[in-house]
Amino acid sequence: MIIQRAHAWLGRAWLAAGFAFLFLPILSMMVYSFNDSPIPNVWRGFTLKWYQALGSDTALLAGLWLSLKIAFLTACGAVVLGTLAAFALVRYRRFRGRTLFAGMVSAPLVMPEVVIGLSLLLTLVSLQRSIGVPERGMLTIWLGHLLVGMAYATVVIQARLRDLPPALEEAALDLGARPHQVFWLVTLPMVAQSMLSAWLLTFTLSLDDVVMSNFLSGPGATTMPLVILSRARLGLNPGVNAAATLIVVAVGVGVAVAGYLIARAERRRAQEAAAAARA
Amino acid sequence: MSTTHPTNNAPTPAHKRVRTGRGGRWVVGVPYVWLVAFFLLPFIVVLKISVSEMGTVHPKDLLVWKDGGLQVMGDLGHFAAMAADPIYLGSALRSVQYAAITTVLCLAIGYPFAYFMARARKSVQPLLLMLVMLPFWISFLLRAYAWKGLLSPEGWAHDLIVGLGLDTLMAWLGMIPAPGQLMNTPFSLVVGMVYTYLPFMILPLYGTLSKLDLRLLEAAQDLGATPWVTFWRVTVPMSQAGIIAGSMLVFIPCIGEYVIPELLGGPETLMIGRVIWDELFFNNDWPRASALAVVMILMVIVPLALFRKYQAEAQEGPR
Numbered sequence: 011m012i013i014q015r016a017h018a019w020l021g022r023a024w025l026a027a028g029f030a031f032l033f034l035p036i037l038s039m040m041v042y043s044f045n046d047s048p049i050p051n052v053w054r055g056f057t058l059k060w061y062q063a064l065g066s067d068t069a070l071l072a073g074l075w076l077s078l079k080i081a082f083l084t085a086c087g088a089v090v091l092g093t094l095a096a097f098a099l100v101r102y103r104r105f106r107g108r109t110l111f112a113g114m115v116s117a118p119l120v121m122p123e124v125v126i127g128l129s130l131l132l133t134l135v136s137l138q139r140s141i142g143v144p145e146r147g148m149l150t151i152w153l154g155h156l157l158v159g160m161a162y163a164t165v166v167i168q169a170r171l172r173d174l175p176p177a178l179e180e181a182a183l184d185l186g187a188r189p190h191q192v193f194w195l196v197t198l199p200m201v202a203q204s205m206l207s208a209w210l211l212t213f214t215l216s217l218d219d220v221v222m223s224n225f226l227s228g229p230g231a232t233t234m235p236l237v238i239l240s241r242a243r244l245g246l247n248p249g250v251n252a253a254a255t256l257i258v259v260a261v262g263v264g265v266a267v268a269g270y271l272i273a274r275a276e277r278r279r280a281q282e283a284a285a286a287a288r289a
Numbered sequence: 290m291s292t293t294h295p296t297n298n299a300p301t302p303a304h305k306r307v308r309t310g311r312g313g314r315w316v317v318g319v320p321y322v323w324l325v326a327f328f329l330l331p332f333i334v335v336l337k338i339s340v341s342e343m344g345t346v347h348p349k350d351l352l353v354w355k356d357g358g359l360q361v362m363g364d365l366g367h368f369a370a371m372a373a374d375p376i377y378l379g380s381a382l383r384s385v386q387y388a389a390i391t392t393v394l395c396l397a398i399g400y401p402f403a404y405f406m407a408r409a410r411k412s413v414q415p416l417l418l419m420l421v422m423l424p425f426w427i428s429f430l431l432r433a434y435a436w437k438g439l440l441s442p443e444g445w446a447h448d449l450i451v452g453l454g455l456d457t458l459m460a461w462l463g464m465i466p467a468p469g470q471l472m473n474t475p476f477s478l479v480v481g482m483v484y485t486y487l488p489f490m491i492l493p494l495y496g497t498l499s500k501l502d503l504r505l506l507e508a509a510q511d512l513g514a515t516p517w518v519t520f521w522r523v524t525v526p527m528s529q530a531g532i533i534a535g536s537m538l539v540f541i542p543c544i545g546e547y548v549i550p551e552l553l554g555g556p557e558t559l560m561i562g563r564v565i566w567d568e569l570f571f572n573n574d575w576p577r578a579s580a581l582a583v584v585m586i587l588m589v590i591v592p593l594a595l596f597r598k599y600q601a602e603a604q605e606g607p608r
Contacts, residue, residue, distance in 0.1 A: 028402045097316045098317040105317050111320075114328050128335065217428075220430050243551065245437075246438055258431065
């Protein structure tokens with residue numbers, strides 16, 4: 011009994027300490043962003059001046075705009091390529107070089123970004139020296155993000171595609187649908203939700219990425235994380251605290267809303283399936 | 290990650306019927322060509338450059354027409370130089386060392402955490418799981434930066450550690466160069482890496498521990514095992530898959546970590562990612578940077594291959 015009591019208390023204490031470790035640093039940073047004093051430890055009253063300063067911070071705003079553009083394009087491209095790759099892996103069990111293909115799809119998940127960034131950079135620079143394109147900048151950063159994003163998108167979509175019950179597609183075929191109709195009307199709507207998850211995941215990954223961007227950026231193409239990194243290297247910066255707080259809040263709200271919508275869609279589909287089963 | 294999924298589902302006839310003859314060429318072809326062009330080819334380029342001689346601006350060609358024949362102008366000197374130079378060898382060893390320390394600490398903190406999570410009331414478990422996953426959505430950069438604000442002399446974690454006198458102990462252990470100096474030390478680096486990668490350890494551990502058959506634990510206790518013995522002889526061996534998966538998810542990215550050492554590390558914690566960067570952008574030495582990248586790939590592939598082998602054996606063997 012005493013052992014069990016101690017066990018429960020130790021458990022609660024360990025969980026509390028662990029969550030404190032995970033969240034206190036971020037929360038401290040958010041609190042610092044409202045501190046009138048630039049020195050974190052000295053609380054000199056509440057202020058919003060660091061946020062106001064962000065409004066006129068052209069370097070950071072330009073970086074944010076570039077990051078958003080790249081993230082949007084990355085997410086769209088990654089979902090297209092990831093969907094194709096997921097179909098290739100799940101539906102086409104035998105084609106030449108399948109092992110190589112499967113390896114290449116998942117390799118960016120485990121390869122250090124430093125290695126991927128370096129190899130892509132050297133290749134693109136060699137290419138540019140011989141044919142003149144591509145110039146280092148937004149395009150090259152996008153290529154790098156797309157490479158990593160595609161791997162994540164494939165994993166997410168592949169998992170859903172593999173669990174899809176074949177009966178629905180068989181039913182559609184038996185009822186006379188053409189294969190392309192089956193694809194557009196049955197298969198795709200069923201994986202659409204995982205495509206949305208993959209889109210959100212790759213969007214945030216691209217928005218956060220530092221290493222690939224650092225290797226592949228050129229003059230004039232500085233993404234927001236690169237701006238933040240160069241300032242954070244120099245030391246503490248209340249402006250970074252404010253920007254970080256806004257990013258964390260924006261991402262948190264976005265994830266919460268997306269999670270809610272996905273959960274709702276899931277519930278509705280489960281209800282429809284149950285109703286269909288009853289009928 | 291998908292690696293834990295069993296992939297034993299047999300191809301069904303429906304799948305064969307649904308695939309359309311001509312569409313298939315595009316479904317496989319487009320991502321295939323893309324990956325070959327932007328993933329495989331760059332690796333071959335790096336391999337090639339790593340054994341090339343450096344010209345004045347960029348590496349010389351590997352194959353040269355000379356005296357009416359094709360000659361290979363290879364140079365394995367970069368690898369030899371790396372083995373001899375304490376900077377390169379040291380940075381590679383340090384990367385492994387810090388990755389290993391981080392993995393062990395994550396396991397030491399994360400295992401009890403995942404264990405207690407899995408034993409918490411079923412109704413609160415989804416919430417706990419969500420809280421563990423939440424940091425994934427916060428950028429690595431900002432999480433490392435947050436520690437900068439805590440451990441620098443103006444931060445409260447610094448005050449707390451110094452106030453408790455722990456810094457003297459840490460200096461004695463060699464984690465920091467002198468009492469009171471916490472930032473840009475091996476200590477701050479490891480704190481940042483443990484902080485960043487802890488969720489990667491907890492999630493697979495929770496995955497295996499929450500599926501543990503509690504009747505086995507009861508059986509062990511009925512047969513007279515103490516809770517301590519039950520834990521070490523039953524719970525830990527049964528969660529081996531989670532321990533190994535979590536350790537891989539922490540160890541492998543830590544080897545190639547670049548941002549955290551950049552923000553929280555110091556001059557004595559130079560890791561291989563940073564050395565690659567310096568060789569490329571400060572020394573403009575492509576072959577050296579490429580050779581280091583090849584070394585880094587090997588450092589990642591060896592544990593990965595062991596992991597795959599273990600997984601394959603675990604799937605084949607009786608459960």
